[in-house]
Amino acid sequence: MTHDRLGIFANFHLVSDSTGETLAGVLRATCAQFDNVMPVEHSYFLVRSARQLERVITEIAAAPGVVMFTLSNLEHRAQLEDACREMDMPCVAVLDPVLDMTSRYLGVEMNHRVGNPRKLNAEYFKRIDALDFAMYHDDGQQHVDLAVADVILVGVSRTSKTPTCVYLAHRGVKAANVPMVPGVPLPPEVFSKDGPLVVGLLISADRLIHIRRNRLASMKETRAGSYTDEDAVRREVMDAQKLFEREGWPTIDVSRRSIEETAAAVLNLLADRAT
Template identity: 50%
Template sequence: MSHRVINLHLVSDSTGETLNSMARATLARFEDHHVIHHRWSLIRSRLQLDRVLEGLQHEPGPVLFTLVDRSLRHGLEESCERLGVPCLSVLDQVVDLLQGQLGARAREKRAAQHVMDADYFRRIDAMHYVLSHDDGQGTAGIAEADVCLVGVSRSSKTPTCFYLANRGIKAANVPIVPNATLPQELDEPPCPVVGLTIETNALIEIRRHRLRLIGASGVRQDTNDYVDHDSVKAEILAARRLCSQHGWPVIDVTRRSIEETAATVLQLMEAWHVRRGRAPGAAPEDPAAAVLGVSQPRLEPRE
């Protein structure tokens, strides 16, 4: 099969996040082809649409769009038909399905998911929380956490916490350091505690890269416990034993993306609340209520 290069135009009257996510998820199944993305966001006037049409004329290719304004939709669709390029409104089928099930018309309101409501400010508050409680800072604040992640250095705790914060989750993280005790707040944690682990070789490579970034290349890596194979392996095993002693579930992040790790953390949070007799959504402040369904996550490394 010959490789093909195409232009893909993503046209949105909002931030374009929906289109970007859909395009990324779909194009992941076409590894052997090259797609040039043209992202057009915040298209809310005819003048702005004209710029899109000019770009489309110079570099024609399929168009995916999310436009609420009917005149802009029609202008884009007519231009695509004239240029002979396919054009698809990606949300129409979902909207039609839900209108039929709900018996109500969808509002013609752009960027409806980006309102500054209580959920928005909860996400901002969660971001501030993660900044203040990263890498073992402010351990007394664990009492306010929705979840606490523990693990050895460079096991993806911080990026996972920030991803969770974008879902409105206050996530603290505490490093497991050799010969150091955990903060006493974790003796009887008020929230779920989840351990993150990673394979030895993968962790060593990440740590070596980290050393290069911070200008520590002069450190003799063959004698540095931070990247010594036997030392790192022992560190990981000790961390897993510690989690086992406390009954904390452990997620192997070696072959998981941050998004997959965060999704598994959310499942574990849900299960934690269910075990304590609080149904998901029973408490308005419970961010885990956003997770649909309860399933046992797979914690072993993926194939």
């Protein structure tokens, strides 16, 4: 662990016999609770043999830090925990508290199976179908079959409609998105009272101008026109808000939300509609 003017740099070793997605998420959530902490992530995924684990332990010894793991094999767990104890290094099995509590509640022993196998079951194909749907109906490209969407996201350009739809697709939700373009009417399917849930994405004008200018800069585009003109952008934002209020659509302010937070809010709206 080192300190400098930027903050604290700390090694985090993520050891998993699966894809490591759980550990990566836990690490992000953990570091978000500390100011000026810069995690140096060391990832060791699909670790399923003693020889692989020995190499991991050697690398951990070379860069002391926090060790977080999800290992189902009991011998491998003991091997890693013993090594960390000898090196006086903090080591935690991040899922143990939840698994232990669930096991006690259910009265069922854990199977110690490696997590997240990619099974070709109905849920898997549902996600693939939802992803295809999101890509086909991205940015208002196709109005065909909009009525079979679970949700339609409507918003001005650069309100994270596409990545939110993709994230929702990975949760098995058929999400389409329709952009609000000045002078271009929205498709009539959006206004169907018996149609899918329509969610309006709001954003502050100042935030939108900042995002759009950064977008143009990354593309080395010098011609901006009304796309980043302050007055024009404020009119876009105001027109969107008026439309959402007039139609009675639920809204989500994405000004300072992550994609995951926006998607979670959409899932909550879908759940509320289903009850």
